[in-house]
Amino acid sequence: MAACSFRRSIASQLSKVLDLPPENLIKSISAVPVSKKRQVADFQLSIASVTEDSSRNCLAQDPQLQAQKLAERLKCDAVVSEISAGPGTVNFTINRELLAKAVLQQVLKDGSEYGVKSELFSTVPRQKAVIEFSSPNIAKKFHIGHLRSTIVGNFIANLKVALGHEVTRINYLGDWGMQFGLLGVGFQRFGNKEKLKSSPLQHLFEVYVQINKAAEDENTKELAKDFFRKLEEHDEQTLSLWKQFRDLSIEEYIRIYKRLGVRFDEYSGESFYQEKSQEVLKMLEDKGLLQKTTKGTGIVDLSEKKDLSSFSTVMRSDGTSLYITRDLAAAIDRMNKHSWDTMIYVTDKSQSNHFQQLFQILKLMGYDWAERCQHVSFGLVQGMKTRRGEVIFLEDVLNEVRSRMLQNMASAKTTKEIEDPMETAEKVGLAALIIQDFRGLLSSDYQFSWDRALQSRGDTGVFLQYTHARLHSLEQMHGNKQLTDVNVACLQEPDAISVLQHLLRYDEVLYRSSQDLQPKHIVSYLLTLRLQKNMSSFSQVEEAVGKKTLAHCSGGSSSSAAFRSL
Template identity: 75%
Template sequence: MAACRFRRSIAAQLSRVLEVPSENLVKSISAVPVSKKRQSGDFQFFVSSVLNANSNNYSRSDIQLQTERLAEKLKCDTVVKEISTGEGTVNFTIDRELLVKTVLQHVFEDGSQYGIRSELFSKLPKRKILVEFSSPNIAKKFHVGHLRSTIIGNFIANLNEAIGHQVTRINYLGDWGMQFGLLGAGFQWFGSEEKLKSNPLQHLFEVYVQVNKASAEDENIKKLAQDFFRKLEAREEQEVSLWQHFRDVSIEEYVQIYKRLGVCFDEYSGESFYQEKCQEVLKMLDRKGFLKKTEEGTGIVYLSEKGDPCTVMRSDGTSLYLTRDLAAAIDRMNKYNPDTMIYVTDKSQTPHFQQMFQILKLLGYEWMERCQHVPFGRVQGMKTRKGEVVFLEDVLDEACSMVLEKRASSKTTKEVDNTLETIERIGLAALIIQDFRGLLSSDYQFSWERVLQSRGDTGVFIQYTHARLHSLEEVCGTVSQVSHINTTFLQDPQAISLIQHLLRYDEVLYQSSQDLQPKHIVSYLLTLSHLAAAAHKMLPVKGSVPELAERQKKRDTERQHAGRNPHSDENYQLCMWLARICLFQAVRSVLANGMKLLGITPVNKM
């Protein structure tokens, strides 16, 4: 990784002056973010990181004085060409040709591992990570509320896999509980086998709405539902058969949705699998003296002396969502022994996971420290133009429909081989970038108009940038080796800005890996796209790589035979265009890598 080489070189010089091991300094050296103002350097070292006492004990003027003194003791060398100071930082400017050549070489050599093959990750131990995400409710259409869990969980799994961790993706289906008592009883009253075959989840949704309404008016239906679920937990054949049918048709439809989203799982499990194991958890709680019973027979656990009780069992002995989650956690730890077990759900479930982790601790499971809940906020205002209740399929269809309309009205639209596939990828990119731009735990207001803009900070713009750069490669060809490129032709401000931004990629990935927030990568890719657009306008390229190379070779030979300087004006243009092609190729490669981590498949034409 290019940044690593420069960080090590700077750290070595700082180490000699500060008398601190260089490995202790590396993480305090970071690439300077590209800004519209004149860059103060390529890297900055935060002086507060090495002050003997806590930096809070130092005033700003004290820190600045230390900064100035340190900068005076440092010297430029073959790598660092300029040293300056900022507010509490010593800034280092790298030799321009060395900077460009090193960054491009590493992008080309590392390929999909660029940014990952960094010292920021090399010392991290490889771990086993289990990610539970998506988890829709069986016998219900895939609600848009599950979209966030699905794409966030997919991102977390993608990023950890890229880093080199062993990741297991689990879809924990909501396939058990009293709602199945309602649905089972309701299907006997309102169900139709014919409608179940033609449109299974839509029909089950309709049945569930009907029986819910009916149960609110008739206590007998509530009793029938309770009786159905009791028989289901007792594994009676007729009830289990109907439940299994609901489960099978649901998964069949979900698989098609996941295919559209580009998401896959290593394991489909569900609450039903842990129905029997729940009894073991209840026995364990009882043995350890934590399980108490109310007068009605409900099983409760007190998490603290003054706290409210936590319900773990119904009065009829049937299990609850919490009990099944406890059984699932224990089973997964025994089966996979993960170093980290991540649950991706909306933030309304935070109290549930707090209770769950506390009960695991009461039971003596120290590994509960390895469990982590990643909460996310709600999406507000996500409706189709018809204004109906939104299911995920409707949202995906709406995104495709609107992209198709925009393509039809655009003058720059190109013919593509798989139009529907391309449209789906553009629409999904638009949804993902909109979702990932902010802090995951924040709610946000959804807007179709903003999501599908072709300019600005949108997924459509990122896809457009990738397609434009790919088109450049189709017209001009690709460079196979950076060693043939004359990097003196990449000293324009636009080219240097792109190189400086590429330099930061490993730090951005590291930041996202630490807090599991995709917004860092989204912001990086949007900036990269804007910088690429500006550079593409100011740094034109003409001719294909083979044509340019052949013309360059022929011109050099002719001029050398004539005893003249081979660096003619035309030869100058040829070298410059080849260098620019190389730069844009590197940008497209990193852009594609980042998109894939987010769960976006890059398109080559738009």
Template identity: 75%
Template sequence: MAACPFRRSIAAQLSRVLNLPPENLIKSISALPVSKKRPVADFQLFVGSVIENKSSDHSKPDLQLQTQRLAEKLKCDTVVREISTGPGTVNFTINRELLAKTVLQQVFKDGSEYGIKSELFSTLPRGKIVIEFSSPNIAKKFHVGHLRSTIIGLLGAGFQQFGNEDKLKSNPLEHLFEVYVQVNKAAAEDENIKKLAQDFFRKLEARDEQILSMWQHFRDFSIEEYVRIYKRLGVHFDEYSGESFYQEKSQEVLKMLDARGLLQKTIKGTRVVDLSEKRDLSLCSTVMRSDGTSLYITRDLAAAIDRMMKYNCDTMIYVTDKSQNAHFEQLFQILKLMGYQWAERCQHVSFGLVQGMKTRKGEVVFLEDVLNEARSRMLQNMAAAKTTKELENPLETAEKIGLAALIIQDFKGLLSSNYQFSWDRVLQSRGDTGVFLQYTHARLHSLEQMCRDRQSTDINTACLQDPQAISILQHLLSYDEVLYKSSEDLQPKHIVSYLLTLSHLAAVAHKTLPVKGSAPEQAQARLRLFQAARSVLANGMKLLGITPVSQM
């Protein structure tokens, strides 16, 4: 486990003064955010977090007074150049040459694991996590919103009326979507079609061979298409097992619920689980229709139990849109009632809705159309830009930049927030966008290529004392904290914000700290700094599912 020697050194000194183990202090020492207006210290200790832990005495003196007293007991040394205080904080400024030397060494030594190897992660238990995400429905094209309703019954009934086997083979999801639209329209006018759909679904649960074969047909075609689109996103799944896979096992779940006395019959003939505190059915979850068929939640219960038995995982995470918050609360509650203690380790990560998204093809927005549109708009922008280089594969580059633009837009805010989509804003080459991240990465990569003859690992760190260089080094110091924060609350926005700041700092330094035309020693040091910034930028982008481009 690579440790930041600065944090460790500060913790060791604080440990002696506070009489606390150094490992208890590590997480209370954090890197300060870079300030454009004035030089700032490198680390700060939140005194309240360690003093409160140390004493619960109600007659404690004022926090600021304690902060002052603590600072007076600490001494500068070969690592810490200056100690100062802020509101409830003790601030530490690191020896400037040591800062440059250590940060750069660590970035290149750890490579793609820089930040991840930090001591901040040493206390986290290593475990197995099962994540269920995406969950598109069989035979329904990827939508940018979340697809959740079970449409197999309608689709089965519809295909028998409107389906065409040749069209299914040539363009499966396009054709199945057409069938779905047609049968939906017909069902609105004819009650019999709804009955046919229910009948289809009931036969499917009863494992009727002909119906099962048709469903398998839809599923195989759908997964084939999904794999192709997932590949464009750089996503690979270990397993494809949607909730419809658990239709048979859901009947076992109903028997288990019944055996535990949790299943109650309503006047309508449905079966429910009572989740109300007073057990008065004021809050209940329907787990079986009156015709004996299962529901979404029944199949989710079967899936959760099966996956936990199969993988014996430490955590199970479900990623779906926030309209399903109540569904997952009920799911986890029923699992607990069934006696599964591991339900405490299940978690729902919810996301908001994308509003106002349109493509040139129309209002119904499918993911593949969005990816195509992002790519074609990026191609146009690249063709119009004066700085665009001659590229070997412009289509592939446009695809990577377009995808980066969509990912950064999606991850900028809280996952659960809805946001208004705008193509112009998403694809801007300046500002806080994925295009800007890619542009910065390509620019730094091109600088490395141009100055290959000057590259050296042995540099003079005295050449990296300019405020712009110090700002980049300070920012690189806090990368592990950003990763740790994202791992705790499962919000990618911390990483996005970090990478955008790094790109802006690198852009400013690129203008003010030239490599070309500088003295050899200075040029080598600056080039090494830019290499480190590009390396961390690439690492962070890859964590978000973005493939960095080296030219654009």
């Protein structure tokens, strides 16, 4: 692509001066972020990155002087029109006509794969990835953490697919444990079959709340234990009721996830690994890793000195498994089934210790692939409430965002008459939720604000979606004519150059997000791209290549992998 060819040209000249292979230099040459205040060069080389590798100590120790001396030894050519020194950097300005022609032609040539074909990804092997995300607990509150897990996991899966990886998306439901003993007894006492069929998540939650209030009674506790014991023993009637809870809940989840544009390849759950977890306990025992406490619980010593200063409990005193035991069984089973290269768990940061212990036990068991397991954690969100009060289910969030967006659309003077305002309101509202969530580091907590998220102006998902739709409208309006020539003389004004410079950075942004799995790089890129497209840059690019191409390069193909990721 254009950025790659420019990097290669710069690296080729640098390699002769620094006596380093060009391939060692390419990743040290980065596109310069655009600036509102001043014109900037197109690429820069960090002096620190080359002096660490350089075998020739030909440069001075001061970074500014180092940059100056290196810049003096380089020459402009047909590609590079200007070379200058910055604070610890050497800056390269590309021939302006070549920049415009190369970028636009590359955008048109690569289409939706613009940025993906970059040399930056040449050393990144295509992989099989298993991603576990969302994972709500049946009959319990679908809290904001599950919503965040859903959209973050979906982003990671979409990004990996856009970059050519093979992805399996798993929703690992909390569908086993003593809470189902309580739920079973609660349904026998408070349940309604009609309500269960019409609104399973809501009704099971109501039943669970009611039975929890009664759970202080010892008789209720014993009944719950007895129900769960029957469940573990596969009592036909008990298992049938549990299966009904699970199946109806999954049907409801699928319907709600469809509204979000999220899908899963597998609906798994703790219940799948009830028996396999016993096999894991046997393996731990055979390897001498399972120890018993005086109370009869099973633990694995995780301390370096083997003094039990750090350990994980993997078995109850009655011999039954725990959450981590079932996670161990699930990890082993997924490797056997999918032969994955990487497995990613997307949960809130409160579970960081759980996953550290999980990966450590897998290593102790001799599974070297545990090194390729990863926990992507995220912070907490405060303030997510509907007008009716605290958020209980994901559907409450979706209904709220649609309702508020409809109200905003109705009160805005610029809103045009559209065929399906409900659908439009939901899609634009979802973009607003996602962009607000993805603007910062995932690990950071943040205070949610409906008003801020749904603003129609500024750095918001609403305005980003509006810009994207506007550009696609231009594309549709002007047909699918093939570009025959580019009048680059129309693209020499600062505004037009800024858009072209920004497009140069797209592969670096994708690469950075692919490395740390943070969506904020792509969100920041898209918001900045939107800001670059003021009316003067619109008119210049339209004059050069036609409105159809503007939509293609600025809002369609060049950002399509980013939009697919989000």
